[in-house]
Amino acid sequence: MTEQKSAAPGGGPHPSVMQALRGIPGPIWLVLVGMLVNRLGNFLQIFLVLYLTAQGFSATAAGLALGAYGAGSVVGVLVGGSVSDRIGYAWTIAGSMALAGLGTLTLPHFDSLPPIIVVSALIGLLAQMYRPASAALLVERTPEDHHVMVFAVYRMAFNLGTTVGPLLGALLISHSYTVVFYLEAAAQLVFAVFALTLARSGGGPARTSADDDTPEQSRSYTAVLRDTRYLLFLLALFLNAVVYIQHTSALPLQIRADGHGVGFYSALLSLNAVMVICLELLFTKYVQQLPGRVAVALGVGLVGVGMNLYVAGPSMALYVVATVVWTSGEMIGTPTASAWPGRVAPGHLRGRYLAAAAFPMQIGYAVGPVLGVAAWQASSASVWWLSGAVTVGAVAAAWFGMRDPRSGRPADAGPAVGPSDSAEPATSAAERATSIAEPAGGGAPAAKDTR
Structure with missing residues (x-):
């Protein structure tokens, strides 16, 4: 067969x-x-x-x-x-x-x-x-x-x-x-x-003669910042990073408060690592068939749901279930989000689009622990409810930000032109930057990027 x-x-x-x-x-x-x-x-x-x-x-x-x-x-x-x-x-x-x-x-x-x-x-x-x-x-x-x-x-x-x-x-x-x-x-x-x-x-x-005639500001991060829909997608990455990083900041505090030891925390991190390494390719075989914004929104949403589940109580089984849920979200959303810039970035700005997508995640990784620990100290449950609320914003930003820049349609509608557009002339890219909010991104937080 x-x-x-x-x-x-x-x-x-x-x-x-x-x-x-x-x-x-x-x-x-x-x-x-x-x-x-x-x-x-x-x-x-x-x-x-x-x-x-x-x-x-x-x-x-x-x-x-x-x-x-x-x-x-x-x-x-x-x-x-x-x-x-x-x-x-x-x-x-x-x-x-x-x-x-x-x-x-x-x-x-x-x-x-x-x-x-x-x-x-x-x-x-x-x-x-x-x-x-x-x-x-x-x-x-x-x-x-x-x-x-x-x-x-x-x-x-x-x-x-x-x-x-x-x-x-x-x-x-x-x-x-x-x-x-x-x-x-x-x-x-x-x-x-x-x-x-x-x-x-x-x-x-790839460069064309049109690239050489493009104004310098259209070949810099200024052009990326004018892409408002892309900025919306970056917001989704930032918010998701703020939530994701709680597994290294608020989670160990919660585990200790619930009477569990460092060994259990290490076991949860190992569970995440093993799942990502062993299962992500298998997940991706099916996830790649989903529309891009559906895959990313679903992945981001599951990360938030998993973090929110930590509020459920001290049971070790519940901790394991919550970790499996947010790890599944990581595996579902990240490969699609990582591939997104290649679909939407003009060829002469591809490196900048990819780099720009990493920046909000790094900021999220820096801000997230500060917010998470402060919220946990105010109320141990509040950090997990806050994670859920932030996730709602991340899902919305990903959903409305991920639209095909070549047609203004949702990304799942498919490209309106052929694959050669990955290196389209810079003049066309400059026009798009001012008229269409095109999304691009470098991916949801990678599993081990911050460890």
Whole structure:
């Protein structure tokens, strides 16, 4: 019996998991494997505080260095989006990883706090520049009807590396912190070599003669900010991030208040990680058949419902059910939202659209714990009811923000023109930016992005 294929929004067949894996081009495997290696070696952010305190610095000093790394990371995503649109995606990855690797190599040789803070900020900036470029390459090199599944594969590699990497690092630091940083630098340089190989085959944004005649403001983040419907979608990402991050801020407080230990909290996080790594591709096989805004709104809604369920009481079973619900929402909504910018961004702004989508999530991850802990201290139940209320706004923003920019119709109505429009002339994009509120986005919060 032959497998029945359903129609994608763009008119092509939705791939199964194996079809998607077999259909991934060689250059994209370089990106996926390189990113996996990089995440496996992502030790600095996790162990920087432990390293600095072991070197005799105070906890406050170590916190400043980690904060500098985090601030650099937020800026790095935005810089990476702009640079990748100008010099090419593969060259951006290569430069980002090579320079970050060199910075990581130097960090253990500083013994004064000011240069450590400066270098940490630079490493954070350089180490995150690759992310818009790598996502843009997935869009550029794979068919539109495969985007959702390919981004699910991308997330699986990212989450697998982010989950296993800290365990590997914990084994290595028993020997030497220096070895840990050297291995991170080596992982970054390996990714840089992969990207250089890809650059030789032309890993960059498609450009037309119209792109060169476009005013500078139409090739910058100014053009992104004029896209009002896209901003509505970014609002959905921000609100969802505020709710999602409560699993690392309010949830441990609630678990302790209900009489459960750290081991139970760790088990819930492990349940989330195992579900995402093992089940997200299977979920995506079916989710990709849903209209885009339905998938994202459903996913965002389930994240909020899951968080709201924590108000139900101290039972361990209820905690497990709530975790399964919000993890299911994460798996349903994130791949579709991650693929969204490739469908709606003009080719010459693709890197910036992807980078702009990461920014509100990072802000949400920073603001969410502050709001959540404050609400929990006022009333332990209020943080979970607040999560539900915020989710209503996130669902509405995603629903009304996700419309096809090429026709003004809902995204599920399908594109009005052919796939070549992914690199349409910049003049058309500029006209759209002022007349149609086009949505784009970089995805709902990834499972392990903030851990």
